[in-house]
Amino acid sequence: MALPFLPGNSFNPNLGKSKFHKSQLFDYRNDISTMVGEHKSGIGGAPLPGQKLKPRHSAFPSGEGSDKPAWLAFDRQVLSFDAYFQEAVNEKREEQFRVRKCKVYFYLEDDSIQVNEPQVKNSGIPQGTLIRRHRIPLPPPNEDEYYTVEHFNVGKEIELYGRTFKLTNCNQFTANFLRKLGVQVNLPENTPSDPYSNYRQQLDDSMQPLRPYERYDTLKQFLDNDGKVLRFYCYWDDSDAMFGDSREMVMHYFLADDTIEIREKITPNSGRDAAPKFLNRARLPKNAPTPLNQPGEKTDRTVLNVFGPTGHGGRYILDSLKTGAVHLDFYHDGDLTIGSVVNVWGRKIVICDCDEFTREYYRSKYGISEFGPLQYKAPAPGRPGRVVPPYNGFGSEEDSLCSCAGLIPKPPRRDFIKFMEKDRHGLESNVLRFMARMDTTKPIDADRRFIISYFLSDDTLLVFEPPVRNSGVIGGKFLERGRVKKPGQELYKSDPSAYYLAQDLFVGAKVQFNNHIFVLIDADEYAFMYMEKHSPEFPVAHVHNILGKLKAQALKNTDDIKQFFLRNDPNGVGQIPYEVFRNLLTQVCGNKLVEHEIMTLGRYFSERQDEKVNISVLLGVAQEQLRKHNFENFTRLKQLMMHHDTSRTGNITRKKVRMVSKAFHVPVSDDLLRAILEKLAGTDDTPVNYQEFVDLLNWRENPVEPLHYTAAPATLSNWVGAESRDNVMMVQYTPLMGEIFGANMGDS
Template sequence: MALPLLPGFSINKNLSKDKFHKSQHFDYSNGVPMLVGSEKPGIGGELLLGQKHKQKYSLFPKGENSNAPSWVAFDKQVLCFDAFFQEVVPQSKEEKYRVRKCKIYFYLEDDTIQVVEPELKNSGIPQGTLIRRHRISLPHPNDDQFYNVHHFNINQEMVLYSRTFKIMDCDPFTRNFLRKLGVRLNPTASVPEDPYCNLRQEMEESMKPLRPYERQDTLKQFLDHDRNVLCFYCHWDDSESMFGDPRELIMHYFLADDTIEIREVIYPNSGRDATPKFLHRSRLPKHAPIPIHQPGEKTDRTVLNVFGPMGHGGRYILDSLKTGAVKEDFYKDRDLTFGSVINVWGRRVMICDCDNFTKAFYRTKYGVEDFTPVQYKAPPAPKPARPVPPYNGFGSEEDSLCSCQGLLPKPPQKDFKKLMEKDRQGLDSNVLRFVGKMETDNPIDKERVFIICFYLSDDTIAVFEPTQRNSGVIGGKFLERSRVKKPGQELFKSEKSEWFTVQDLYVGAQLLLNKQSFKLVDADEYAFNYMEQHVEEFPRANMGTILSKIKSISEDKKNQLLAMVSQGDTGMIQYEHFRSLLVATDCGLSEHEIMMLGRSYSEREQTEANMGMMLAVAQDQLRKKHFEAFAEMIRAFTHEDRNRTGLLPSKDVRTICKAFQLPLPDDLLRGILKRYEKESEEIDFHAFLSGINWREDPAPPVFAEDVLKFDVNWNGTPAGLAVRSVHYALMLEDVFGPRGTADKQS
């Protein structure tokens, strides 16, 4: 039973509402003002009369597609349809209608439509874009809605602005897209024939001649050889004319159109105006200059005769044999060869040379291999030597020479390449040290020992004197590091001075350093090794040259050397006896060559220190420096050991030790690493760290004299001879062969 409509019995529907706004019925869509309130609810979101509640979710499950907006999901995706429409042609007896083909593009990102008509030749009507891209509304009475993708199908008509278009076909992308949307496509339709187009086609076919005219197609040549230019270097001898002289020209041949351009090479201060071009780009005739032709004499085609009146209905034929046609020969690329003379409008220009591109072109096209240039000018005269003023005494000789080479004096340039190659690199010092003694009559100075250092980076020499106890002479620096001139040269002269080089320093050499004479009696191991490794710079260290000198001695001296070999001998001899024998035999060997020969066939004395003593000294120094980063070092070694073999190259182990600033002398660290090094030049870093770890594996204590054994300070006085004995039998076998020594023993 319903309640009566009385005060107090009615229900206020606004009691539970919290929204009282009105829906928006007008909005802009793609810049177009539109009425969008047909489906909007009333005040507070209540449905109006006739509206149905729109479900939030459809009856079908939600798909797996992305939630991207349409302008992102369908960006650059366009549906293309082939269509046509008929246009009535009034007041024409030749045609009643026209069939105009067009393409309809539907853009999926914003549902816009564009209609484009392909242009036809000589159509006489405006073609191209018929309808610009925008949204198009449906025909009346649904003009409040717009075309979407579901309105398109094949073999159906659609009205766009009162013009009926019929869709015939579509492209494969459009066909697949519509099928995925569930649209059942109709069969493909055909375009009706256009009577007027058929009539025009028949007229054009009737206008074509039965035989083709001569065709001059230069497009292919232009497309194949555009920007390809042959460059020739030419010579024009204009000496016969008044005030004429030989001239150099550059000729450019353009392969795109067979034209030639010539430019003149004008040198500075030549007295000629710098004209931009000697010959403008054009086709160059061979028989120039040519007479001027009369009007109508030179034409592309020759008319043979005319039939009928000179107007409508008249006909003419062309002369296929070109009787009376003017023929002109122009220069082609096949005419341009080395040594050939071309006629440039009466000037005889000779081709002398060309660039690399031109050579490659003639080699590929014509198979030319001889590109010998033509010499058209005398070789340049040698430049006179610039007189060098003598040294003026200010600064070095290089400074004085640089001040004479320009108005603004510049400092002399050093040989930075040699400096970077021969400068100190790690343990490689590139410094050769020799032991020298002073040549004098003073008995005290005769006993003085000097260390002569030669620096390979800048060819400088420094002399030091080690301190000797109770000698009465204060040691130290004897000669500052600098370049030293060779004796017997004038001070103020124009020629460059000669300086001592590394080839002037060898064992047995006599050096006059600043009026003080020295004799080199020995060298360190690094100097000997460096000379043996660079025999091209030190011929006295070349064993092939030394052995050839011994091999070229006389027969008596040869027998004297072979007399050393006795039956049952060990083949070994003391170095001093070996040296005395070579000096007495007079083989023509210098002191340095004898020493290098002894080193090559010697048995070195192995003066290796005790491994336990070296580790004890290392632990003692690490203990005093409070070095305890052994755990960090083992982690660093393990990180570098990629293969987990426990072995690392010697260079990597030394680098890690230097990175942790291991407080050990270089010689001691090098000696310890050498003992742990295996044949593969790798080190067991676990054993190495265990040996120097004074916390876990302490070594016996050491004394001060044990530590001093490893403080290396080479002062030119070796502890013992590195070469004790020489294998002379092996040397004689290498020089005279095994047969000569065997005959002597028998």
Template sequence: MSSSESNPKSNFHRSQTFSYKNGIALPVVPKVGIGGEPLHVNQLSVSDVDELANKRPTLTYGQAKQTPPADFIPGHVAFDKKVLKFDGYFKETVHESPQEYYRVRPIVLYYYLEDDSIAIHEPEVDNAGLPQGKLINRQRLPKNDQGDCWHWKDLNVAMDLVAYGKRYRLTCCDKFTCDFMESHGIIPNCPEMIPPDPYIESRKRNPAREHVTPSEFDKLKQFLTYDRKVLRFYAYWNDTDNLFGECRRYVIHYYLADGTLEIREVYEKNDGRDPFPLMVGRRRFPKSMKNSTVNFPSISMEVSDQEVKEWYGPRDLVVGQPVTLLGRDFFIYDCDEFTKNYFYQNIRGVELEPVDVIKKPAPPEKKWVPPYNGFGSVEDSLGNCLSFIPKPPKKDVIKMLENDKIILRYEAKMESRIPEDWNRRFILSFHVATDEISIFEPPLRNSGRIGGKVLSKIRIPKPGSNAESPEFYTARDLAICSVVEVLGCRFIITDADEYVYKYLEGNAAAFPSETLDTFRHKAQERKTKLVQESLTAQQEKLEQTTGSVLFCDPEPAAMETSVAMVPLECTQFLDSRPSESPSKRDIVPPQSQGNIQMLQNQGDICPPLFQGNIPTPQNQGDISVLQSQGGIYPPQSQGGICPPQSQGGICPPQSQGGICPPQSQGGICPPQSQGGIYPPQSQGGICPPL
């Protein structure tokens, strides 16, 4: 029998009992054994056996449940920004120098736990002459030829790490690295010291060179000692003695490395100069020359060392003293702090005290505003002075909206030296929204003046106000008997309309008490005058109803000594002088002179001599009017009744009740037309009869 027939099994591997899914270990119960033989179904797995071994039955609360495992955290999240740091060094063999065999170069090793990568850096040293910095970029370093990489479990203090043919010695680590390794059961070794570099130690032990080097190498020593060390001086050049000269500031730099000088000009804002970087470039300035033939020609403009006896040095640049460079005298008035420390340490006996040469700027000239020229408003003229492109003056929009269409009208008369202007009356309108004033003159018939608008709406400045801060008339300044000066003319306010009185009473808090008192006094005068006029009208009505009034012939002596009394409204026409204001016209009762009786009536028959510069007609319709001598002559008495003489076939009026009293119309009462008698036409303000 062959072996295949005795043992038919060909599959001898064992079934997989452990697997991972999404990073979680999952045990699998084997169902097939070696050779593919089926196993018992009730066979327990390793975990089930462990669970049964640890099972502790309890009678009170039942079987205790196992604590669920903790949440899985990926490695790149758990170890993010966690880096292990090791300090170390490596030795580099030197083949070219007979004085040193190797160099000791310190390094810093960073191990990133996130992805098990390693980076090696070398601290940079100035003027080392070696490529330093990052030696190995961040990557996973191979550990051996089998493909293994260095892991943090393989690292420890006082051990060697080989990477790319170089052996790095780890000497110490930081506290975080030490705590991390101890938490994972790795005890760090004792730290070591980085061995000193033998070449650097030999230079420290050997004394300095005693041989004298040639002069050519002194420049190198000076350059290495004073490289990037510059003395800075602040100076100015005063050229005000020449035409169009000025005082300009400069900065003088003295380079200690090679003894050169450069001059830079200090440019100010908006000085009108091109900002060149240098006035004089970096060069050496000779202080004194050797004796040489003056007429000897020079093949170059540069001065050689053989021709110069002494060059300018730091001792020649002293604060508070002038220095001549290229024919210009520069006065040094200050220096910086490094220059002061250099002089204090190397040059004794030189005091560097700064000199105050900066002139304080002159106070700005006060801007004056030219006088107002009369064109436009004061704000418009002031805007031309404040800006190149004038802007419209700002307006109080809230005041304009609140006081829109509120106009206060006042009656005014002109104060003038011309007698013809005394009787002129004006209406002064004040616009509360804009504080503007307009003046209107009511047209008067046969006055010789057109009337109409005298002044358009404009803000009127008060007398004595200047153009910079003008003060304008407001409603507070307009009171009874107050004077308003408008463009050289003076107007006196005599009265106001009823709306002004109501507006002042409604806004009494915004007006001074003096202004309100004038209007209250004027209102009281109006009330008194109305009462007097009503009493006079009642008396006239009573006299008309009681009987007639007889006009008798007075005696000659009485006519010479007596003066006929007329109402005040007619007095202004009889007198050549201008009349007073209407508020002062009182009612004068008639007086009895002899047998002459005149009606106490505001509308009596008083033919004026002048009214509106129009003379009273002497004769109209063959009706002769007697001339007045010092008064008014009544008609001649004939039988107690004084009818007019009949002339030209004109019949006298019929007698009614003895005497026909005239009716009052418009202040002048001509007789009614009776019996075909027609009164004269109206001339110069005389009202014609109805």
């Protein structure tokens, strides 16, 4: 109990206070002056006697998620509970109470509650929404507070406006949400059965007839096959009639109700009226035409006898055997096959073909796999081809051909898709370069060397002669870039001329450009790699095809080849020089293999040294580029990569790391970025620790010793007077013998 208000028993309430401000009692709401003092605290924030406090909402624990308010964070998130309540029935003898099942929805965004009762057949009471969505106060004496999420759990009873609802179960989302709030969700409970519902079920079961009548259920067929139509192409041979001929028809079979419709194909200038339908949609009898039935002869039911008093209590018996019933046989989908003859009211129509949907229907339902169409008319005569006039010598051949396509001349269209795919982009030049010499008897011209560049984007050629000092020949551009025709073609002809393509250029090939014959003697590394990468387009770079040719020739000289390798490799290291390897293939195959095919085999079976670049060198170059561009936003780069890490494992694929870096405009060249990522991960789908990747690029916190580098020259120095070097020095002949003679011969 409180102490009496006497001297010595009272205390100063201001002791220890640090706040003495007064609350604001007036405010604007919707631009209207409003007094809000009833919800404000007193001096220093102390509550006033009799102050009205705002009803509190559900309190959710703060975690690592979003800091958005509840009405935004939990938008459209609803807790769903199965519940029931018991209602007393006082004016019926059959029942004393009813158990009514319902759904209780709790909306997390505003703590509102809605109660719905599902519809029950023949319940006799209005059902649906029992309580509309709104905040519901607690029962007295706590009517100044409202229901929150803490009041809901499986097995609890809640009182809503005088009715007690028992929560029996909840859905998976509700159970997971309550567990995250720290609530132990109880086990589901069974809902008691409703006596009146059981009584109604027993009454319905007793009304089922012991001998059910015959039912004609066409609703299921309609619902399953509505909109599904079988289409057949057929014809009617009416040539026996005067001025008759063969007429094409299209038959539609509707699976929804087994009806048939026939339409006629009216060709232009046929002299026939364009009737909309040849046969209206209806069920088609097989034995038509049939005589008309007498009134009452064809009925759905046949009544055998009527007995008992007239009116209430009278009974009748139906004929279950259907004695004397009229049966008509109609066409069904099983009767319509390719080659069958359909009787359409006396007209014989032959089915010749069907569409793809009809084929799939018969294939799945009847297992029919042969759908060969019937040829009932002669094939249409072919359209004569366009005669192109010969080339007249003005402009190019393509330009002259376009002028013959229409009255208005148009310029020839280029292959823009090929241009975009094969144009230079990044390190891919898409230009094949070959070293060539002139095939001539003149000593001065025989020593000249040319560089033939083939541009894959537009199939053009460029011939360049590197200048050589004191040679007496002025170097430079020998042939302007353009398409070059193959020799031996007629100039003025209708057929288009054949031009040199990329497949015509290879080491050892002999080409003729404007009466100058060149022999290709070498190619650059890019040309070799491109042709080997696209070996289906270049047969001379297809290793398996070359091995097939070599195998056909080598099987005749197996012992000689083996002795040759033993003589040139006495130590048995399994390697021989490339020149020795080339001489062997020349002796064995003769002119069966061209020089490019021999070089392809040498490159394929050569001893290659994997030139590995230290990752510190790559990081030094990358940090130097970042330092020059003053890039320091590594924290934001790491956050952006973390955004793509949905599972928060700290790893994303190499492809995503490169994509994020390019989108963030990291000032590192694309080839350097790709080389660093290849050191960290093997393929594009390999996960990369992006935090480690960003830390390696961070030149502020993890500096690497700066590396001074110079860009590689863009010219072909080894083809412009410099001494050339052999890319392939030694060839491993052991795997080659294994490919040709088998594994046992290769091991021996």
